[in-house]
Amino acid sequence: MIRVLVVDDEALVRAGLRMILQPADDIEVVGEAGDGSEAVTAVAKHRPDVVLMDVRMPGMDGLTALKELRRSPRAPSVIMLTTFDLDDYVHTALRNGAAGFLLKDTSPRDLAAAVRTVSEGSAMLTPRITKRLIDTFAGLESGESANARQRLTVLTEREEDVVRGVSRGLSNAEIGRELSMSEGTVKSHVSRALAKLGLSNRVQVALLARDAGMN
Structure with a gap:
């Protein structure tokens, strides 16, 4: 319940x-x-x-x-x-x-x-709504882009691929289809990325990725 x-x-x-x-x-x-x-x-x-x-x-x-x-x-x-x-x-x-x-x-x-x-x-809300929020409010600010890119260097290449999908507002299933991996594997990559970046949910990951210019 x-x-x-x-x-x-x-x-x-x-x-x-x-x-x-x-x-x-x-x-x-x-x-x-x-x-x-x-x-x-x-x-x-x-x-x-x-x-x-x-x-x-x-x-x-x-x-x-x-x-x-x-x-x-x-x-x-x-x-x-x-x-x-x-x-x-x-x-x-x-x-x-x-x-x-x-x-x-x-x-x-x-x-x-x-x-x-x-x-x-760590799941995000409706991808369409979240993507609009990110696009509206997460413009690059002075100095933040370089800092965001530096923070993302702790991720593996596969974790970066998954985070890139998150930044586009995709669901786990959609990311999995694009990257040819199971939804459970995508969820595991997201969880590891959250832990490495010290963030609490997917929305924060998406905002950081957008600050870094990750598309």
Whole structure:
């Protein structure tokens, strides 16, 4: 059973998310929180696997709460929720370890699928959405390109091939088809790349690869 915590300052939004997820046999909403501070307390109490958290909230916002949660030894996977797909805060959220983000008008089916995906650990969200985010927010900044390339030198050639696929927003299955390897092998390469680079999820790997100019 995937344990989910819903965090949003609007009670109606929380109720709506709970109603969407409730019919799923493998997902349980174990709690709710109205701001970031409550979210940190609720995570310690309920130990969810996944947190669905609004970016903009009064008091402690979603970005600050994300930083707090990522310091936890048993940090849950965090999906940031936003009203706009060009929210200026999303890039920072991804850099700080969010598993990804969803628009609040995401379909019930895609919401449940995203929860299942991130609960697996390092999986990214819908490739199309993630690629748009990367393209929008991960422009090369002064000095970052060389630093990113240097960090990637720890990878083997095959790991670089897989990371290149991740940077294009491809799923494990799609990468496997391109590189003639099994989906499980791709997942293993991604896990090793995460460990070598000291990153927590595929989205961060993709952002680093884009900073390095890896296409």
